[in-house]
Structure formats: C-alpha cells, structure tokens
Amino acid sequence: MSRRVRRWTILLAVAGLTAGCTDSSSPGTSPPPATQLTVFAASSLSKAFDQIGQDFQTLNPGIRVTFDYGSSTELAAQIQSEGTADVFASASGTAMDTVQDDPGVSNRTNFATNRLLIITPPDNPAGIDSLQDLTKDGVQLVLAAEGVPVGDYAREVLKNAGILDQALANVVSNEEDDASVVGKITSGEADVAIVYTSDIAVAGDTVRSVDIPDDVNVTATYPIAVVTGSPYPDQARAFASYVTTIEGQDVLEQFGFGPPGG
Amino acid sequence: MRARLPLLVIVLAALGAAFVILPVVALFVRAPWGQIGTTLSGVGASTALRLSLEVSLAATAISLLVGVPLAWVLARGAFRGRDVLRALVVLPIVLPPVVGGIGLLVALGRGGIVGRWLFEAFGLQLTFTTAGAVLATTFVSMPLVVLATESGLRGLDPRYERAAAAMGGSSWYAFRRVTLPMVAPQLAAGAVLTWARALGEFGATITFAGNLAGRTQTMPLAVYEARQVDPGGAILLSLILVVVSAGVLIAVGGRLIGLR
Numbered sequence: 001m002s003r004r005v006r007r008w009t010i011l012l013a014v015a016g017l018t019a020g021c022t023d024s025s026s027p028g029t030s031p032p033p034a035t036q037l038t039v040f041a042a043s044s045l046s047k048a049f050d051q052i053g054q055d056f057q058t059l060n061p062g063i064r065v066t067f068d069y070g071s072s073t074e075l076a077a078q079i080q081s082e083g084t085a086d087v088f089a090s091a092s093g094t095a096m097d098t099v100q101d102d103p104g105v106s107n108r109t110n111f112a113t114n115r116l117l118i119i120t121p122p123d124n125p126a127g128i129d130s131l132q133d134l135t136k137d138g139v140q141l142v143l144a145a146e147g148v149p150v151g152d153y154a155r156e157v158l159k160n161a162g163i164l165d166q167a168l169a170n171v172v173s174n175e176e177d178d179a180s181v182v183g184k185i186t187s188g189e190a191d192v193a194i195v196y197t198s199d200i201a202v203a204g205d206t207v208r209s210v211d212i213p214d215d216v217n218v219t220a221t222y223p224i225a226v227v228t229g230s231p232y233p234d235q236a237r238a239f240a241s242y243v244t245t246i247e248g249q250d251v252l253e254q255f256g257f258g259p260p261g262g
Numbered sequence: 263m264r265a266r267l268p269l270l271v272i273v274l275a276a277l278g279a280a281f282v283i284l285p286v287v288a289l290f291v292r293a294p295w296g297q298i299g300t301t302l303s304g305v306g307a308s309t310a311l312r313l314s315l316e317v318s319l320a321a322t323a324i325s326l327l328v329g330v331p332l333a334w335v336l337a338r339g340a341f342r343g344r345d346v347l348r349a350l351v352v353l354p355i356v357l358p359p360v361v362g363g364i365g366l367l368v369a370l371g372r373g374g375i376v377g378r379w380l381f382e383a384f385g386l387q388l389t390f391t392t393a394g395a396v397l398a399t400t401f402v403s404m405p406l407v408v409l410a411t412e413s414g415l416r417g418l419d420p421r422y423e424r425a426a427a428a429m430g431g432s433s434w435y436a437f438r439r440v441t442l443p444m445v446a447p448q449l450a451a452g453a454v455l456t457w458a459r460a461l462g463e464f465g466a467t468i469t470f471a472g473n474l475a476g477r478t479q480t481m482p483l484a485v486y487e488a489r490q491v492d493p494g495g496a497i498l499l500s501l502i503l504v505v506v507s508a509g510v511l512i513a514v515g516g517r518l519i520g521l522r
C-alpha cells in the first residue's frame with residue numbers, strides 16, 4: 001500500500017506542477033468533415049457570433065466554424081505567434097492594426113459598434129446611480145486590464161469624466177477580458193463594473209445597468225478581416241462578409257451592438 | 263557497475279526530456295535581454311514577486327498546519343470512506359484550477375453559501391484580498407503535502423509509535439517525538455513541492471481573488487497581464503519564475519521522490 005501511495009504522490013505531484021495554467025480552449029481536433037474555419041473574436045462578441053456561426057453553417061453546409069473568444073489584444077498576439085486564425089473580429093482598431101502589420105489582413109471592414117455602460121449586481125450593494133458614484137469610498141470597482149480593449153475604453157470614459165484617478169483607487173481587480181468582468185458582477189462579488197452595452201443584452205436580469213452620459217462615453221468600433229495566410233481564404237471571406245449582411249447585422253443588433261456607422 | 267540501458271529507452275527518455283526542456287530554452291532564447299533592466303526594476307515585477315513569495319509561503323504554512331494532521335488521519339485512522347476522503351482531498355491536484363476558483367467563489371465569495379454568512383455577520387470578504395489569494399493557492403497546493411506525508415507515514419512501521427505509547431507517552435507525544443522526525447524527509451519534500459506549486463498558482467487565484475497589483479497579483483498573474491501590453495516583459499517575468507522554481511527543485515533533488 002505504501003508503494004501505491006508513493007507512486008500516487010509522484011504522479012500527482014508531477015500532474016499538479018504542470019497543471020498550473022488554463023487557457024482559452026483551442027479549436028476542436030476531431031477530423032474535419034468539411035472546411036474547418038477558425039474565427040478569433042473579441043469575447044464581447046461571443047453570444048452574437050455563436051448565433052451568426054450557426055446561421056452561417058446552415059447556409060453553408062460545407063463549412064464548419066470554430067470560434068476562439070478572448071481579449072482582442074491577446075488574440076492579435078496569438079495570431080502573430082501561431083497564425084491559426086482564418087478570420088479575426090476585433091473589439092478595437094488597434095488590435096486589428098497589429099495583425100494588419102504582421103501577418104497581414106485583407107477585406108478589413110468595420111461591422112459593428114458598441115458603447116460603454118455601468119453595471120452593478122441587481123441589488124446594487126454600493127448604491128451606484130451615476131458615473132460619479134464610482135469614486136465613492138469603499139466601492140469595489142472591476143475593470144478589464146489595461147491593454148484589453150474594454151479596459152482601455154473604460155479608462156477613457158473615466159478620463160473624459162475627469163475621475164480617472166479617484167475611480168482607479170477603487171479598482172479591486174483588473175480582469176483578463178470582457179466576459180470575466182461581467183462574471184464578477186453577475187456573481188455579486190464586486191459592486192460595479194464598466195462594460196459594453198452589448199453585455200446587458202446577454203446578462204439580462206443578472207445585472208442592473210446605469211447609463212454613461214453621451215458626452216463622456218466612447219464608441220468602440222469592431223473591424224473584421226481575413227487573416228493573410230489562411231488556407232481557406234474564400235470561405236474566410238464568405239464568413240467575414242456574412243457578418244455585414246442584413247442577417248448578420250440583425251443578430252448583432254439583437255445582441256446589443258450598433259451599426260458600423262456609429 | 264551500472265547496468266546498460268536499452269537504446270530505445272534512452273531515445274524515448276531523450277525525447278521526453280527534450281519536450282519538457284524545450285519551452286524553457288525557448289524562453290531564454292526569445293527573452294528581450296535588452297529590456298531586462300527596465301522590466302526587473304519596474305515596480306510591477308518586484309511587487310508581484312514579493313506578493314508571490316508572501317502568498318506561497320503563507321499557503322505552505324497553512325497546508326502544513328492542516329495537511330499533516332490530515333495525512334495522519336488518512337494513514338492511521340480506521341474508518342469507512344477513507345479512500346473516498348483521500349480522493350476528495352487530493353482532487354484539487356487534477357482539477358483545472360479555474361474550477362477550484364469557481365468552487366471557492368460559490369462557497370466563500372461574498373454571495374457564496376458560507377461566504378455570504380461571513381460577509382453579513384462579520385463584514386468579512388475574501389474575494390479581491392490577499393487572504394483570498396492565499397486561500398485559493400492553499401486549495402490547489404495542499405494535497406501535495408498531504409500525499410507526501412501520508413506516503414511517509416505508511417512506509418513507517420507502526421510499532422515505533424506503539425512502542426512509544428507503551429512507554430507511557432500520549433499518542434500526541436509519540437507522533438511529535440517519534441513519528442514526525444522519522445517522516446521529516448517526506449514531509450519536507452512535500453512542503454517544498456507544495457511551495458513550488460503555490461508559487462506557480464494561477465487559475466484559482468485569478469478566478470477567486472481577482473487581479474490587482476500589490477494585493478492579489480502574484481507573478482503568474484503579472485505574467486498573464488503583461489502578455490497583453492508587453493509580451494517581451496512577460497517572457498522575462500516568466501524566466502524569473504522558471505529560475506526560482508527550478509532552483510528549488512534542483513536543490514531538493516532526489517528527495518522529491520523519496521530517493522534520499
């Protein structure tokens with residue numbers, strides 16, 4: 001028995017040491033029944049793109065679409081180092097610019113816009129009713145980390161409102177992407193967060209929202225493009241342009257996104 | 263004289279070793295050594311490193327405090343469901359850490375089944391605090407000290423303890439003066455592994471405690487955040503973790519698997 005326990009010890013110790021990190025799931029590895037298209041998309045797009053992907057597959061039975069959602073900045077870095085994406089849909093022009101420089105993109109189009117708003121848990125534990133309330137003592141504010149588009153946009157809003165430093169003093173966590181920020185509010189752990197307008201279309205009753213005045217709010221413009229080097233450029237173009245069709249735009253609107261014009 | 267190893271074994275072993283070592287070598291090759299000064303002297307790196315040391319040492323201390331008694335119970339206690347208990351206790355080793363983090367969140371978070379009560383009764387909140395980071399880290403790393411210590415205890419002849427007890431010592435006295443010193447090597451190896459694992463903890467910590475410099479942002483979280491804005495810096499920060507962890511493991515050497 002002691003042998004067995006010891007063997008367990010070694011095995012599990014090794015397993016434990018290597019299981020340190022989790023990462024966003026990579027595309028499935030089952031043999032492709034059809035053309036396997038990989039779309040890297042901002043995490044704020046996840047629900048809308050899941051729907052659009054299904055619709056697209058129904059229309060194009062020969063193409064299977066797999067999505068990898070995350071922070072656009074990080075997805076851009078992954079495209080540069082792995083080059084495994086066929087299509088990139090970014091929450092910021094900056095992240096797309098990175099990919100445009102290396103490895104290059106084609107058919108770049110802005111396909112949606114988003115605005116920012118404040119969310120709190122439904123019971124609003126910290127009594128947040130305006131942007132100014134984010135500076136109140138003891139408020140637990142969650143933002144996405146700097147470099148993550150929604151995190152940068154949120155800091156821009158706070159800067160526009162002239163409360164950047166006071167608000168940052170209340171930050172209790174800098175999350176890895178938009179979805180994680182929303183999660184901290186739906187779970188009730190934090191008092192308030194700044195996220196995309198589209199997030200409440202998904203989160204629904206699990207959060208309560210407070211508007212940000214237009215004069216300090218910012219517009220996030222989402223570009224989509226075919227990544228140079230994709231083995232399926234035609235299918236990739238087909239998906240990218242489907243997103244801008246009336247059908248694609250309807251789904252995006254339904255999930256809280258604005259039209260590309262603003 | 264050493265036995266000659268079959269060639270196939272040597273080839274496969276070389277492949278296995280190369281596979282594990284390659285990423286580490288790649289980190290050294292790709293590290294932007296030119297910016298090492300600015301990255302390491304930056305407030306972010308030293309803050310994260312200090313917090314990492316504090317959190318991992320605290321997690322190791324807690325793991326020893328409750329993990330050794332747990333190992334004792336598992337090794338010597340005679341009760342039904344012991345194997346089930348052992349499996350549950352070591353489960354965090356094989357669980358994805360993010361699952362542990364979510365579990366902690368619904369258990370001890372501000373809205374969790376126990377955490378809600380802690381918050382309402384005492385105003386105690388663990389999420390977004392250093393204490394929360396310590397808890398998340400302990401959850402993931404404690405099983406290592408439990409397993410190592412239990413393994414040591416089981417390898418020990420219980421007659422030593424019985425002899426000590428027969429001479430009039432309490433079972434606590436026998437454990438402290440006879441058993442504990444005899445399993446000290448395994449216990450120490452377990453503690454080192456626990457600490458090394460704690461130093462590398464990421465998933466449970468970011469999920470449960472969040473990510474804030476100076477409070478919950480340990481080195482692995484700093485590496486992760488740096489990837490967004492400064493990929494080169496992320497490699498340099500990673501190397502610090504590699505060097506510290508490898509240093510400890512090499513220093514402990516064969517004791518890890520009870521060879522010494």
